[in-house]
Amino acid sequence: MNFEYSDKVKDLIARVTEFMDLYVYPVEAEMHKQVELDPWSTPPLMEDLKAKAKAQGLWNLFLPLSYGKYSAGLTNLEYAPLAEIMGKVLWAPEVFNCAAPDTGNMEVLAKYGNETQKKQWLEPLLEGNIxxxxxxxxxxxxxxxxxxxxxxxxxxxxxxxxxxxxxxxxxxxxxxxxxxxxxxxxxxxxxxxxxxxxxxxxxxxxxxxxxxxxxxxxxxxxxxxxxxxxxxxxxxxxxxxxxxxEGKGFEIAQGRLGPGRIHHCMRSIGAAQRALDLMCKRVSERIVFGQPMIKQQSIREDIAKSACQIEQARLMTLKAAQKMDTEGNKAAKDLIAMIKIVAPSMALDVIDRAIQCHGAAGVGQDTFLAHAWAAQRSLRLADGPDQVHMMQLGRDLVKKVAG
The missing domain is CATH 2.40.110.10 (Butyryl-CoA Dehydrogenase, subunit A, domain 2)
Incomplete structure (x- = not known):
């Protein structure tokens, strides 16, 4: 396995990171205010950010197969670090036209739709107009x-x-x-x-x-x-x-959910990484019992455990993405199931520790932690609950060994 990124991907990582630093993190509070004013409509701020991202070519990065002018043509492995960066803010993927459920719908239409359906619905979605x-x-x-x-x-x-x-x-x-x-x-x-x-x-x-x-x-x-x-x-x-x-619904659903599941996992890693970064900052600055929290052994252990869990999940996600690229989604189904079981639970562990380090502030609206925890908990149900993935994975693994 070789997870070394090409110069093209390294450039995209730097550009998406810079975009997030310049335009996304600074307006998180303002975005929430605009949503409160008109809850069920795309905020004007979101449209402004989308226009900026599109103008910079940071657009439709998720689509693994080139679709003319609309796609960056990245592989799943190449997209993984970009999705991780976007996952650090719940609404950030939309800025780059990489948000579910649109991503899955676009992949379905690109793969299974006829030319009329693509013209009527896929192209406006790829443009970010609907x-x-x-x-x-x-x-x-x-x-x-x-x-x-x-x-x-x-x-x-x-x-x-x-x-x-x-x-x-x-x-x-x-x-x-x-x-x-x-x-x-x-x-x-x-x-x-x-x-x-x-x-x-x-x-x-x-x-x-x-x-x-x-x-x-x-x-x-x-x-x-x-x-x-x-x-x-x-x-x-x-x-x-x-x-x-007619009769193709189940086949389409299976084709849709493989990439969708791993995209969720990529974003889970980003959410967990941001939680760990916030935790490190918090324990360095917060004074408890006369000294910074980082002096406490239990805090150091929590940070170490979190870093280990994130890196384990990240590597498993990259391995699954690479296998999808080289052997196809079906061949990678065991790895996709594994990471779908592992990543949300990992993120919940890390975010929970970060909440604990933040005390009362961790459960409120002044950090992203509480909402991120809720999102990750729901992800243990989305695209199939953990139990279904474990049931099928366990069955398939035994078949391989016992025949």
């Missing part, structure tokens, strides 16, 4: 098993009629969200559970689409993106809105 959502999770079924999805997609002539309820649909609360990729069943009676599902494009303004409410995550509404509960009541869309054809 936002999107991915509607899979449902309140009434265990959605970590995608074959359980119950939303109904029934063909009626030249249209599909969609009925069902989704929740925790990230991005769907935002006014600028114009399109959803919706997963449901077109053939619920098929004996093969893995070809019952399909994915279809549903514009937000389609009659019958109702955003019921924003769902909260540990008390945070995560505006302006939000996590919506959405009802589909006799929603009609053209049959041309199907992605790749």
């Amino acid at each position: 936002r999107s959502a991915f509607a899979m999770t449902e309140p009434d079924v265990a959605s970590s098993d995608a074959t359980n999805i119950e939303l109904s997609i029934v063909r009626d002539g030249d249209e599909y009629v969609i009925n069902g309820r989704k929740f925790y649909i990230s991005g769907a609360c935002r006014k600028q969200c114009e399109i959803m990729i919706v997963m449901g069943k077109t053939d619920p009676e098929n004996s093969n559970r893995y070809i019952q599902q399909s994915q279809v494009l549903v514009p937000m303004k389609t009659p019958g689409v109702t955003v019921v409410r924003p769902m909260k995550v540990f008390g945070y509404d995560d505006a302006p993106e939000g996590h919506a509960e959405v009802v589909f009541d006799n929603v009609r869309v053209p049959v041309d809105n199907i992605i790749m054809g």
Whole structure:
């Protein structure tokens, strides 16, 4: 394994770091103020930052395959350090047009969409002109098993009629969200559970689409993106809105989630690294019992443990990314599962120690720590809960050894 970065990637690391230092960290408080003024709309400050990043060529860095003028054409391994840097601020990936769920939706459309779908929806997403959502999770079924999805997609002539309820649909609360990729069943009676599902494009303004409410995550509404509960009541869309054809929904979901999972892990490492940096600064400055906190042995141990955990997760993430690049996502599925199990829990450990070192300040709004902890805790459920990854990983590992 060779994790030495090319000059191109080293340059991008320096440029993204400088951008964050100059334009992102200094306006964190102002961004929160603008969101409070108009919670469900992209803040003007975000649009300004996006324009700056785009002008500097720091745009669509996530897209591994070159897509004309829209993509930097980086590999997963090359993107990893950039995503880590962005992960140090919860909303920073959007600045570079590298935020979920848009990233996954763009990858789906780039890989599976037809030319009309790409022109209508992918290109505006790649330009950063619109936002999107991915509607899979449902309140009434265990959605970590995608074959359980119950939303109904029934063909009626030249249209599909969609009925069902989704929740925790990230991005769907935002006014600028114009399109959803919706997963449901077109053939619920098929004996093969893995070809019952399909994915279809549903514009937000389609009659019958109702955003019921924003769902909260540990008390945070995560505006302006939000996590919506959405009802589909006799929603009609053209049959041309199907992605790749009927019965391809599960296949598309699997193709989408591999890169999405590792992108989350890359950002988790960034959040943990920032927490550790804040912890180091705090314990150097804070006086307890007549001396700086760093004089306490337990504090030194916490910092050492945190650094070890971060580096272990970082190396595992890079190994998974490299295998995805060289052998494909399917060949790397065990490593992707491992890092999805490891990274959020690692980040929770590190952030928790940082909160403890900050005392009361650590649980409030004056640092990023409390919100970062909530985000990482929810990530243990997003894109499949830990238990599902461990179940499948354990099964596959035994198969390799025992046959």
